[in-house]
Amino acid sequence: MGMRWLLRLRVPAAIWVITAVCTVTAFADGALIPVGETVGIQIKTQGVLVAAVSEVQTEQGTVYPARDAGVRTGDMIMAVDGHAVGGAADVLDAVERSGGAPAQVTVRRDGREQSLTVTPARESGGGLRLGLWLRDGVAGIGTVTYIDPDTGAFGALGHGVNDMDTGVLLPVADGDVCRARIVDVKRGAAGAPGELAGSFDAGDVVGCINTNTCCGIFGSITGDMGPLRQAMPVGEPEEVQKGPATVLACVDGQDIREYDVEISRTGLTAGSGRDLMVRVTDPELLGRTGGIVQGMSGSPILQNGKLVGAVTHVLVNDPTRGYGIFIRTMLDAAA
Numbered sequence: 001m002g003m004r005w006l007l008r009l010r011v012p013a014a015i016w017v018i019t020a021v022c023t024v025t026a027f028a029d030g031a032l033i034p035v036g037e038t039v040g041i042q043i044k045t046q047g048v049l050v051a052a053v054s055e056v057q058t059e060q061g062t063v064y065p066a067r068d069a070g071v072r073t074g075d076m077i078m079a080v081d082g083h084a085v086g087g088a089a090d091v092l093d094a095v096e097r098s099g100g101a102p103a104q105v106t107v108r109r110d111g112r113e114q115s116l117t118v119t120p121a122r123e124s125g126g127g128l129r130l131g132l133w134l135r136d137g138v139a140g141i142g143t144v145t146y147i148d149p150d151t152g153a154f155g156a157l158g159h160g161v162n163d164m165d166t167g168v169l170l171p172v173a174d175g176d177v178c179r180a181r182i183v184d185v186k187r188g189a190a191g192a193p194g195e196l197a198g199s200f201d202a203g204d205v206v207g208c209i210n211t212n213t214c215c216g217i218f219g220s221i222t223g224d225m226g227p228l229r230q231a232m233p234v235g236e237p238e239e240v241q242k243g244p245a246t247v248l249a250c251v252d253g254q255d256i257r258e259y260d261v262e263i264s265r266t267g268l269t270a271g272s273g274r275d276l277m278v279r280v281t282d283p284e285l286l287g288r289t290g291g292i293v294q295g296m297s298g299s300p301i302l303q304n305g306k307l308v309g310a311v312t313h314v315l316v317n318d319p320t321r322g323y324g325i326f327i328r329t330m331l332d333a334a335a
Contacts (some may be wrong), residue, residue, distance in 0.1 A: 006101055007158050020063055023087075023254070024029055030150070030231075030233075030234075031149070031231035031232055031233050031234070032146040032147065032148055032149070032231055032232070032234060032307055032327075033146060033147045033148075033149050033228050033229055033230070033231045033232075034145070034146055034229055034232060034248055034300035034302060034307045035043065035143075035144040035145060035146060035147055035154070035225070035228065035229075035248065035256075035300065036143060036144070036145075036248025036249055036250060036256045036299055036300050037143065037144050037225065037226075037250055037254070037256055038141055038142070038143055038180050038181070038182055038196065038198055038201075038246070038250040038254075038295065039141065039142065039143070039144055039156070039177045039178060039179065039200070039206070039207075040139065040140075040141055040176075040177070040178035040179070040180040040198070040201075040202070041073065041139065041142050041156070041157075041161070041176075041177060041178075041209070041217070042137065042138075042139045042175055042176045042177075042178065042202060043137060043138050043139070043161055043170060043172055043175040043209060043212065043217075044087075044136065044137050044172070044174050045076070045135070045136050045137060045138075045170050045171060045172070045173060045175045046076070046135045046171040046173040047076035047077055047078045047085065047108060047171065047173075048076065048077040048085055048087060048088050048090070048091055048134050048135070048173060048240055049074070049075075049077075049134065049135045049136065049163055049166065049168060049170065050066075050071060050073055050074060050075045050076070050107075050133070050134065050166075050325060051073070051133045051134060051135045051163065051165045051166060052071065052073055052132070052133040052165065053066050053067045053071060053072065053073055053131060053132060054131050054132050054133060055131055056121040056123055056129045056130075056131045057124050058121050058122060058123060058124055058218060059122075063121045064117055064210070065118055065120060065121045065130050065131045066105075066118055066127070066130045066132045067131060068304055069105070069116045069117055069118040069134065070116050071105065071107060071116055071118065071130075071208065072109065072169065073165075073166055074109070074166040074167075074168045075108065075109050076107060076108040076109075076161075076168075076171065077091055077105060077106070077107055077134070078106045078107065078108050078113060079105075079106040080094035080095070080103055080104070080105055080106070080177065081094060081098070081103055081104050082104065082106075086136075086173070087136040087137075088134040088135070088136045088290065091130075091134060092140065093265065095120050095128050095129070095130055096127060096128055098120055098128065099128075100119070100120055100122065100128055101119075101324045102117050102118065102119045102122065102173065103117070103118050103119070103130075104116075105117075105118050105130075111329050112279065125239060129187075129297055130145075133160060133242050134306055135163065135165075138163070138164075139202075141180055141196065141198035141200065142156055142157045142217075142295065142297055142298050143155075143156060143157070143250070143295070143296060143297060143298030143299050143310075143311075144156045144177070144225075144298060145158060145216070145248070145298045145299070145310040145327070145330065146219055146220075146300060146307060146327070146330075147228065147298050148203040148223070149231045149232070149280065151220075152220050152222070153219070153220055153221075153222070153334070154177075154207060154218065154219060154220065154221050155216050155217070155218050155298075155310075155330045155331070155334055156177070156216055156217050156218075156298045157216045157217050157297050157298040157310075157312075158215065158216050158273055158297055158298050158309075158310035158311065158312040158324070158325040158330060159214065159215070159273040159297060159312045159313070159325070160212055160214045160215070160216070160217070161212050161217060162239055169212060169213075169214060170212055171212065172209055172210065172211060172212045172217075173208070174208065174209070175208065175209030175210075175217075175219070175222075175243045176201075176202070176205045176207070176208055176209065177205065177206055177207035177208065177209060177219065178200045178202060178204050178205050178206065179200060179201065179204040179206055179254075180198045180199065180200035180254075181198060181199060181200070181253050181254045182196050182197070182198050182225050182250055182251055182252055182253060182254075182295075183197050183198060183199050184196075184197040185197070185251055185252075185288060185289055186293070187288075187289055187290040187293075188289060188290035188291050188293050188314065188319030189265060189290060189319065190316075190317050190318060190319070191316060191317060193293065193294055193314050193316055193319060194289055194290055194291075194293035194294065194319060195294035195295055196251060196289075196293055196294065196295030196296065197295075198295065205222070205223060206221060206223035206224065206225055207219055207220060207221040207222050207223065207225075208220055208222060209269070211334065213333040213334075214273070214333070215273065215329055215330050215332075215333035216298070216310075216325070216330050216333060218334040226254075229248075231308025232302070232305060232306055232307050233306045233307070233310075234306065234307055234308075234327055234328065234331070235303060235304070235306035235307060235308035235309075235327065236328055237266070237267070237275070237326045237328055237329075239304075239308070240263065240266050240276060240303060240308045240309065240326065241263065241266070241303065241304075241307065242249070242262075242263055242264060242265070243262065243263060243297060243303075244260065244261075244262055244263075244303075245260075245261050245262065245263050245278070245303040245308070246258045246259060246260055246261060246301075246302045246303075247261050247278070247280075247296075247299045247300065247301050247302070247311060248257050248300045248302070248335040249285070249296050249299040249301055249311075251285070251288050251289055251293075251296075252288070254291060257284075258302075259280065259282035259284065259285040260280075260281045260282040260285075261278045261279060261280050261281060261282065262279045262281050263276055263277070263278055263301075263303065263324075264277045264278065264279050264321075267279040268323070272321060273312040273313060273325045274312070274313065274324075274325070275323075275324060275325050275326040275329055276301075276309060276323065276324045276325075276326065277321060277322070277323055278301065278311065278321065278322055278323075278324050279321045280292060280320050280321075286320065289319075290319045290320070291314065291318075291319035291320035291321070291322070292311060292313075292314040292319055292320070292321070292322040293314065293319065294314070295319065296311055296314075297310075297311060297313070298310050298311065298312075299311040299328075300327075301324050302316050307327050308326065308327055309324040309325055309326050309327050310324055310325055310327065310330065311323075311324050312324055313326050
């Protein structure tokens with residue numbers, strides 16, 4: 001089970017403010033700064049996600065405009081009547097402008113675009129509707145794994161940001177990384193993964209996001225992250241050994257600490273965020289969280305003076321254990 005988002009928001013396009021220009025930055029093969037800082041993450045999707053397809057109650061009865069036209073849950077709406085949409089509000093405005101006439105809705109499905117003809121229906125006592133639940137943004141907390149000291153490029157989470165309802169890996173139009181603090185911890189127990197409760201100010205932006213992959217989110221740091229550790233070499237997968245290691249994690253306020261873990265298995269399912277398995281052995285972390293909790297995904301794993309990976313998942317039946325991704329896998333995804 002992966003690290004769950006603690007906050008998921010439908011973000012109105014009209015109030016989404018981008019405070020920095022994010023560019024694609026090359027990642028060096030040299031030393032990286034291991035971070036372990038918990039941050040707020042805000043992502044604006046490229047297109048508008050169809051979170052659910054629903055009915056419309058009209059004066060003539062129940063109809064399903066979008067479903068009958070072939071729109072499916074998980075589709076990304078890219079345009080209406082040839083006009084690109086930047087948010088859910090754009091879709092709703094286009095429907096109203098149609099006056100009830102059939103609309104050409106361009107959706108992206110399985111990497112390909114197609115045009116579907118959807119005829120809006122007028123809701124009893126209300127406006128025109130397509131019969132869709134839409135989502136154009138997501139927000140939550142996660143952990144920054146590393147920063148490239150030469151370029152400011154960063155990687156975080158170690159797994160992708162997926163929609164909570166459809167499981168779709170969300171395509172990124174733009175996004176922000178904000179300063180955050182942990183305000184509470186729900187301890188993990190067998191069968192009930194714990195989680196970090198964090199708060200962040202959407203205006204306190206320290207970086208921008210340009211890519212969301214199954215191996216993490218990537219972008220550039222544009223603000224002050226505060227005191228950082230010294231850069232250290234990258235450990236290649238063949239260098240990772242069974243035995244003692246440490247993780248950097250923030251489970252209280254903004255305090256990043258190093259905790260003892262043990263790498264128990266390596267060379268598992270490459271590219272899935274489950275390259276290796278770790279077990280928390282540090283008494284302090286076990287006492288505070290019960291082990292690995294949601295929100296710790298992205299916590300750097302260090303071994304023998306090298307950055308070797310990041311925590312990605314917790315085992316539901318044993319919160320002291322979880323999976324990790326090789327740092328090399330993250331770097332390859334960023335490239």
